[in-house]
Amino acid sequence: MQPSSDQGNGGASRKLKRYGSVIAIVVVIAIIGVVIAFSGGDGDDDSDVAGDEVVPPEQDGDPTASVDDDVVSWDDAVAAGIEDEIDWGERCDTETGRLEIPTSTPIPCYKPFTGDNGGATDDGVTAETLKIVLYWPDEDDILYRTAMDQIGNDDTFDEIVATAQDYIDLFEQYAETYGRSVELIPTPASGSYLDDVSAAADAEMIVNEIKPFLVVGGNLISNTFAEVLAQNQVLCIACAPGSPASWYEQRAPYVLDVFAGPEQRLTMTSEYVCKRLVGEPAVHAGDETYQDQERVFGFIRQDTGPESQELEDNFVGELAECGVELAEIITYDDPLALTTVGRDIASKLKDSGVTTVIYGGDVVAPPLLTAAATEQDYFPEWIITGTTFVDTTAFARSFDQEQWAHAFGVSTLAARVPLELTDGYFVHDWWCGVSPPADQTTALIFPAVQALYLALQEVGPTLDNETVIEGLFNAPVVGGNLLNPHITFGNRGIWDETDYQGIDDATEVWWNPDASGVDETGVEGEGMYMYVDGGTRFLPGEWPEGTPDVFNEDSAVAIYEELPEGLERIEYEPQGTQSCSG
Known part of the structure; x- marks a missing residue:
């Protein structure tokens, strides 16, 4: 078995051609990082990240176990026989134990929280807010612009941010966030995706000036952006190219991905x-x-x-x-x-x-x-x-x-439904009364926001890197049906190594x-x-x-024209105050 020789090097113009047709979708995947990565790493430095050695949190074997005593899911309450003793509020369907949001995948109810959430439990966290950076290419970047034009996606960054904010406003009124609201900080890249120097500078700026709790998105051509964040112990999701499990282990727990790794x-x-x-x-x-x-x-x-x-x-x-x-x-x-x-x-x-x-x-x-x-x-x-x-x-x-x-x-992708039947499009129309501003990207944005709030509910009031990882490692399985991949993190007996990537199954x-x-x-x-x-x-x-x-x-x-049996939506009336971008 003799591998053929490498086929040349190529510069920036060649990289533009090489990645132009895929980068638009890749950066869209970056925005959905929290939810649901492909080809091997880019050969960047493989040294360990700076900081203390991180040992993966232990898992107690109970997928419904919560990280905090203040965190009680519907399933926890049912297992303890106390579901009737809790006032779940109007947001919870007590017939099913799910939030009254018409998604094809149930979102569990959590016990309403009262008390002290601990305030500033980590960088980017206060008693009232949780700071999250959304990192996105500069719309004037020729690489990004060429890519978007090639796939015919005319959603602008402003439309994508507006759509994400609509979903955040929805979940703020339904999900249990333990007194905190998400502060989304859109942050465009300062240079081309091909420029490692500007990628490193952007990461340093985010670390030192914005000081977020979490970064979503990154440079998915080079590992540089993720390396700098990990060295500074800032958690990031979907911020690097797919790499072997060993690469994630060396940077644990600061770099996560959401797809199956290569x-x-x-x-x-x-x-x-x-x-x-x-x-x-x-x-x-x-x-x-x-x-x-x-x-x-x-x-x-x-x-x-x-x-x-x-x-x-x-x-x-x-x-x-x-x-x-x-x-x-x-x-x-x-x-x-x-x-x-x-x-x-x-x-x-x-x-x-x-x-x-x-x-x-x-x-x-x-x-x-x-x-x-x-x-x-x-x-x-x-x-x-x-x-x-x-x-x-x-x-x-x-x-x-x-x-x-x-x-x-x-x-590893799931079977498909028409755009209007995806949760993102359907829920935006249900909540706001209009189609989402970023209609071509919404099927990817909504699962990201949904997964974010699933994680926040599970982690509880004590919010820091350790509890997020512990929450992910002990969280219930997401998906595992025809339309939604099986997603877990940690040591579930599925993979030999500790799993910092999401999708576990395939079709x-x-x-x-x-x-x-x-x-x-x-x-x-x-x-x-x-x-x-x-x-x-x-x-x-x-x-x-x-x-x-x-x-x-x-x-x-090829495509389901209607939702498959067992994944149908329950009809609910919207609650709370709809604050939408229109």
């Missing part, structure tokens, strides 16, 4: 390959001669630094446990270089007899790689690993459709070039990802053995 995704992919593909013929290949041959696997990944080599080594080792030896491992650096070397890669895979290509690279490369494969008359199976946005319909429509018609595999998908509908940005078109068995999700170790039920339209869903 190591976790590859672990789920190796299980999928071992249980469902190995030893069987490549029946879904485009080349009929492959369809009678036992699968021969190759692996393509992007080389982003030492962390990506660590990820590869772990993946190769996991595959070896079930007898899979990769016939080829292809690495690339700059995806734009694939315009010239893509043919060589396709020829190399073809000459090695690879029937099944496991794709672990970025989202920019597939249009070039798949076009090159078609030019070389090479039509293998393509195995999806859930890397950055490769498993989104919006981007997959740009891949060579002759090739991608044979793509299937693992996605099986395949590409249907003939299906039509809207993509994730609301654009109508042809080509859709299909979710096997309606989007049924599996935790690590739970993937079934046997032949994948892919390319079977009878058992798959």
Whole structure:
């Protein structure tokens, strides 16, 4: 197994092209950081962060356990048999134990708090307020502007902030915040996402001048921004590129992410390959001669630094446990270089007899790689690993459709519903009487705010870094259904390492070039990802053995036109004072 050599370096203009089509969605993901990350780290310094060594908090094994005696959830009260002794207030539906907000995922009621919340329990915290920075690219940044134009998202930063503030105002009136209100501080970047110097300066400014409790968002191309925050012991969420678990451990507990990390995704992919593909013929290949041959696997990944080599080594080792030896491992650096070397890669895979290509690279490369494969008359199976946005319909429509018609595999994203049925859009219309200002981004903003208040309710009045991490590590499982991924943090017996990343499960998908509908940005078109068995999700170790039920339209869903059974909303009347941006 000989990796190919790196494909050049490239400067700022090349980086602009490389990341232009993905950065807009990436920065949107940054704003949702608290809720629900992809490709390996960027090769930045891997040294430990400054400050005292942090030991992960112990978990008592009770997922409903609260961090503070003043914190009593509905489930806690029911378990103790005291739910009828508590005045839950008008905001709580005492038939279900959920807040009277019409979401598809219940938000639990908490006992109303009275008393002293401890005041200034940490930086950015007072008795009345909780200071949170929302870090966002400068709208004049050519990288950001080009990216937004490329995906057709015209939501402005002001509209995004206004939409987030509407949701904050809603939750301030429903959720238990122990006497504190969130003070959201929008903070645009001072320079390009490609500029590590300005990223470091921004982080230093946030630490020394704003002094927040929490930062949401960051530079998701470089680790520099997150490194500075962690060295200064400021908690940040969705503020760095996805990296191996060891990277987060070294910076614990100050850097959190909300998606499955690259190591976790590859672990789920190796299980999928071992249980469902190995030893069987490549029946879904485009080349009929492959369809009678036992699968021969190759692996393509992007080389982003030492962390990506660590990820590869772990993946190769996991595959070896079930007898899979990769016939080829292809690495690339700059995806734009694939315009010239893509043919060589396709020829190399073809000459090695690879029937099944496991794709672990970025989202920019597939249009070039798949076009090159078609030019070389090479039509293998393509195995999806859930890397950055490769498993989104919006981007997959740009891949060579002759090739991608044979793509299937693992996605950590959940099955989809139309925009107007997402919680963010529906709840804003319910609460404010109008659609959200940032209508194209709202499906991502609302879960962030919702998750923030879920965490605040769980942590209680004593609010600091330690209690937040302890609260996350002991919080009830979020999601785990068709429309919402299973999200936990800490040591739950799911992953070998302490988990500082969110999504734990995945579903099986395949590409249907003939299906039509809207993509994730609301654009109508042809080509859709299909979710096997309606989007049924599996935790690590739970993937079934046997032949994948892919390319079977009878058992798959492209998009739910109505909320699935069991996830329907309960109708409620809005309470309190609606203060909306309009």
